[in-house]
Amino acid sequence: MNFPRPAPGGPRERLTPLLSLNTQPQNQDRPLDLQHHLPLSRSGYNSHSNSNNATHSPSSTSLFSNAPSIFLKTPKPPKGKRVDAPHVTVDVGRRVSGNNGDGDQSTIRPEVTYSPQEGPRRPAEIPMGNMIGVVPPVYPSAPREDPIQTLRQAVSNISIGYSANSNQSGSMTHSPEGSSKSSPGSSATGGHGYHGLPEPGKPKEFNDEVFEVISRLGEGAGGAVHHVRDTRDGSIYARKTITTREVSTRQVVRELKIIATTSHVNIVQCFGAYMSPSSSEVKIIMEYCDGQSLEAIGKKLKERSAIIGEKIAGRIAEGILQGLTYLHSRRTIHRDIKPSNILLSREGIVKLCDFGVSGELTNESFLGTFTGTLVYMAPERVSGGEYTIRADVWSAGISLLELVQNRFPFPAELSTIELILTITNSEPPSLEDDPEADITWSDEMKDFIRQTLIREPRSRPTPREMLDHPWIRIVMNQEDHMAKWIRQVWGWPKPSKRPRKGSSRYENNGEDDGGNMSKHSTGSSVSPAD
Numbered sequence: 200m201n202f203p204r205p206a207p208g209g210p211r212e213r214l215t216p217l218l219s220l221n222t223q224p225q226n227q228d229r230p231l232d233l234q235h236h237l238p239l240s241r242s243g244y245n246s247h248s249n250s251n252n253a254t255h256s257p258s259s260t261s262l263f264s265n266a267p268s269i270f271l272k273t274p275k276p277p278k279g280k281r282v283d284a285p286h287v288t289v290d291v292g293r294r295v296s297g298n299n300g301d302g303d304q305s306t307i308r309p310e311v312t313y314s315p316q317e318g319p320r321r322p323a324e325i326p327m328g329n330m331i332g333v334v335p336p337v338y339p340s341a342p343r344e345d346p347i348q349t350l351r352q353a354v355s356n357i358s359i360g361y362s363a364n365s366n367q368s369g370s371m372t373h374s375p376e377g378s379s380k381s382s383p384g385s386s387a388t389g390g391h392g393y394h395g396l397p398e399p400g401k402p403k404e405f406n407d408e409v410f411e412v413i414s415r416l417g418e419g420a421g422g423a424v425h426h427v428r429d430t431r432d433g434s435i436y437a438r439k440t441i442t443t444r445e446v447s448t449r450q451v452v453r454e455l456k457i458i459a460t461t462s463h464v465n466i467v468q469c470f471g472a473y474m475s476p477s478s479s480e481v482k483i484i485m486e487y488c489d490g491q492s493l494e495a496i497g498k499k500l501k502e503r504s505a506i507i508g509e510k511i512a513g514r515i516a517e518g519i520l521q522g523l524t525y526l527h528s529r530r531t532i533h534r535d536i537k538p539s540n541i542l543l544s545r546e547g548i549v550k551l552c553d554f555g556v557s558g559e560l561t562n563e564s565f566l567g568t569f570t571g572t573l574v575y576m577a578p579e580r581v582s583g584g585e586y587t588i589r590a591d592v593w594s595a596g597i598s599l600l601e602l603v604q605n606r607f608p609f610p611a612e613l614s615t616i617e618l619i620l621t622i623t624n625s626e627p628p629s630l631e632d633d634p635e636a637d638i639t640w641s642d643e644m645k646d647f648i649r650q651t652l653i654r655e656p657r658s659r660p661t662p663r664e665m666l667d668h669p670w671i672r673i674v675m676n677q678e679d680h681m682a683k684w685i686r687q688v689w690g691w692p693k694p695s696k697r698p699r700k701g702s703s704r705y706e707n708n709g710e711d712d713g714g715n716m717s718k719h720s721t722g723s724s725v726s727p728a729d
């Protein structure tokens with residue numbers, strides 16, 4: 200990460216000398232390297248925060264006339280509060296002391312340090328290597344933040360097993376075939392075999408040894424997601440591995456906190472987490488969503504030259520909005536709603552996942568935090584403005600439009616800058632009939648998409664308001680075929696009503712799934728399930 204260098208001679212804030220070095224040069228022929236930005240990011244320091252808290256002042260005088268000085272902007276830490284390590288630029292004119300051999304071990308001998316809380320005090324000698332001095336700030340009462348410790352704490356907070364989340368407090372949005380309760384056991388592998396449910400209320404301990412990897416589900420920015428089986432009881436999960444070196448501690452902690460504290464039928468359920476022995480990875484154990492993501496479903500439909508029907512699209516839209524409404528009630532914005540983060544369970548229930556970039560609202564809005572996937576971002580986010588939960592509504596609209604039209608709503612050949620300009624300045628994309636393919640969509644559905652893609656954020660409805668849209672009400676008044684539809688998408692056999700002794704739960708009972716997808720048709724009747 201690049202930290203902004205303080206502009207020489209630029210506006211300065213109140214500076215407080217933290218450390219003054221008394222230089223008694225013993226070897227003056229090798230000047231120390233000047234003007235290095237030296238992040239105080241030894242282990243235990245949060246190197247990416249408070250980048251603006253330090254600067255140096257070459258022209259300032261120090262306690263000792265010849266001594267180079269380090270100055271810090273020193274916001275006085277509130278009592279009992281953690282202080283992140285500042286970044287300092289060391290302005291050291293001469294090697295201080297020590298041998299000049301290959302080891303290049305020199306020592307700076309600070310005479311006085313100054314702590315905003317304690318005033319001047321004398322620290323120990325601080326070794327230098329390679330002519331760069333790294334001087335820890337002296338905040339005796341401020342505990343250093345150890346990222347590994349922070350992660351361990353966050354992991355242990357959620358590693359209380361599935362018992363904490365086993366109560367699905369969210370409303371069921373429809374009545375799927377089979378069990379509606381989310382549990383690892385209910386997601387049998389590829390329709391072969393039913394695994395017993397873990398005992399409710401009994402926390403499970405997870406580690407690498409207990410898992411067997413079935414397949415790799417995909418890879419995101421921070422790590423990979425695997426389909427795994429717990430060899431102790433055959434339970435099936437999705438395991439997300441986050442490489443701690445690639446993702447900021449804050450981001451991992453935020454994701455862990457959000458998934459550990461959310462409990463809703465339209466949010467992927469978390470069953471626990473653990474750290475790899477080397478602490479280089481955090482692994483999150485989630486419910487496995489057999490129905491896969493809207494991205495994978497879209498690809499499958501394309502392969503078969505099939506499109507999705509209105510009733511199915513409406514159910515999916517409703518599930519997304521329920522999930523977002525719940526998140527909003529928890530003062531959370533997802534910030535990365537896109538087809539690969541919208542999953543379906545075996546029963547066709549929508550499950551939002553990937554809270555890596557989600558944000559917790561302190562006020563109703565965020566200001567200009569550029570996090571997420573550009574192509575699904577609302578105009579106010581792309582342009583760096585303030586944004587609210589309504590930004591997630593836009594992303595949901597783009598994702599749905601992509602799914603039903605089976606193509607990305609913006610021209611594919613746009614460069615990043617052109618895409619930004621299109622999102623911010625052009626007429627928002629809309630749902631259109633395709634007479635050539637004999638596809639027509641209802642006016643209600645077209646209006647629903649239009650409402651989600653209103654450019655002016657304040658005029659765009661919230662997820663809660665979108666749930667009252669006539670299209671959603673019409674769709675939700677009709678019979679639910681999600682389980683049948685998702686089975687047809689993936690070609691799963693129909694589950695038998697009563698499993699015969701010794702047979703698998705998802706045994707094919709002879710249902711003909713051959714005609715599960717029309718090549719094309721009107722938008723309202725593309726599949727038997729529709």
Ligand SMILES: Nc1ncnc2c1ncn2[C@@H]1O[C@H](COP(=O)(O)OP(=O)(O)OP(=O)(O)O)[C@@H](O)[C@H]1O
Pocket residue numbers: 416417418419420421422423424437439467485486487488489491492535539540542552553
């Ligand atoms: N619980 C789950 N069940 C089934 N598949 C999942 C689950 N969680 C994630 N996946 C799939 O794993 C893949 C990787 O997911 P991940 O969230 O890490 O990255 P992504 O959304 O593809 O990319 P990015 O990190 O850029 O947002 C995606 O295809 C996603 O659909």
